[in-house]
Amino acid sequence: MIHDVIIVGSGATGIASALGFSESGIVPLMLDVGKVPAKRSGIDGNFYDHRKKNDSFNLMIGPEYEGLYNILNNTSLPPKLTAPEMSFVTEDNAELSRTREEGFTAMQSFARGGLANAWGAGLYRCVSDELKDMPLSVEELAPYYEMLTQEVGISGDSDDLASFFGSVDGLLPPLNLSLKAERLYSKYHKKRDGLNKNGVYAGRPRLGVLSRNHGGRRAYMYQNNDMWLSDTPFLYTPAMTLQKLIDKQAVNYESGILVQRWSGDQGEITVYGRRLSDGIEVEYKCRNLVLAAGTINSSKIVLRSRSDFSTELPLIDNPLVQLPLLFPSFVGKKLETAAAGMTNLNVIFNFPEQRLQGSVIELTSPARSVFYEMFPLAARDNLRCMKFLSTSVLVLFLYFESNRENLSSVRLREDSVLTLKSKAYSFNRKLISRAAKAMRKMGALTSSRIARYSAPGYAIHYAGTLPMKEVPEGPYECDKYGRLNMEEGVYISDGSLFSYIPAKNISFTLMANSMRIANYISKRIRRS
């Protein structure tokens, strides 16, 4: 059987692609490894109420000691990825995609729904100046942004950030702020004119978290359990749309398949994969192949298909700095157990040199133990700090745009190991100081001296390996519809296409672009 379309991967872009095809009545075959959560901890209430009455070992640490992953492996994964119920997101990564990391921490996922199972659900539109060097305009993406806004259910507000985050049409009301975030936001409003004059703007984030019931899913209940559970209806994941498409028979979903390469012959593409249950090689035939396996994996499939073991593809990511924000009047206050433990506010630092985006994150969701090692005191004293100081801290995730100085690379070796290379990112420390100064004006105690510089790859916003160009030239460039140069019917549909990432999470733009590409392929199929 020859399929019209095969999509590889079920992450945010794979699902957006399938959604795009479903709009045109085309039913693609989706090939995916498709790991699913193995266990359910069974809590359905407030995380802290549960912990008061129950031994939470299975919920917080897990029988395989997943919660201790960072200590046992000397790494620093974000806390959500070490929650036991989230372990399926990175399960068997080392076996399924062998990598050698030289200064670059690569995060991949072979889960049904991809890495987005553990995302912070920040879904921001790009504005015109953020698509620089791309053969793509905001106007072209607009209809797809709108469809996705409906599908996902995005909370947000029409505030000072609207000019940076794009249209507010279709947004749900914003989530409630935590007490500290409320303090910060009210201080911002008091000093707004001065801050705006210096290019600093604050407002509510655009989150794929429901502030009211939407599309048959219930609204967020402020229970701090979303970090620990894999199936929270209020926090959108692509796996939700996938299930809907499967139910409507708008996609044929085949899991347990690891796609390795393709070969093409006169418009017919053969996709080669390995069935994981028995290790047998399998083949599928199609006329159009859409690679949406994530930047790193799609690049691997392309390099392997061409048996290219020497080319180094460029890899970009958002350099990230974490800046703790202390609120002295909250030291010793009781922990706000019913706050939204996620991004509460965004701050845009629109400096003349470059624009930075800050996400102000409330820290009520992780285990308190995460903060233990952040203090320099003796063990018992650190426990006290953890208890009394962690109630007074927010953290500002400060994203920088990608740039040539911080370029990393990907190369496939003959033994199928993917080498990811990067040198330590360089940061413009003056900009961090200015951002810290602005946060101090908003009432937070902070300094650029206590900033934590994240290692390359930590932001998990990978892109740039197979860039989209108006006129593609090299073999690893794509045209404006994602078609890989020198290939017939092979399309790239994920972050690989973006040769530049603005200082923001571009997942939403990647999804919209993926729908746009699916729309283009659908039109071609209909014409032929």
Next chain:
Amino acid sequence: MPEFRNEADKIYRCLFEKTVPDDVAERYSQVIERIERIYPDDVRDVRKCIEQCKDLEALEIYARHTGKLPLLSAKFKIMVFLAETLPENYGQYINERDRVFLAYILLGTSVIRTAFKFIRGAIAIRVLRQ
């Protein structure tokens, strides 16, 4: 695994001034060899320290700040995580009511206490080496 039970108890006492609960001791015993594999050179020294040192907390803060015995600090961290999952320790981790004044006093004394522990730790490590 009696030696790990003993080790778990010593670290737990350091942190909470109580005997280690059975569940925590068992979980600690199950995971501790995994962390020892990461720091094989430290295993013997750290086990000796835990067995012989009277003020393990002092030793740990000194070791942490001087970059010595990272295994010892890792064992403390593991215990902190394991202990948090018990409902009986909830109040040790979560501040359930406003205690602003007390918090500032405790944080102030913590700094002084840490300095004292650091000096004690420096002495303890010399004694252990002799």
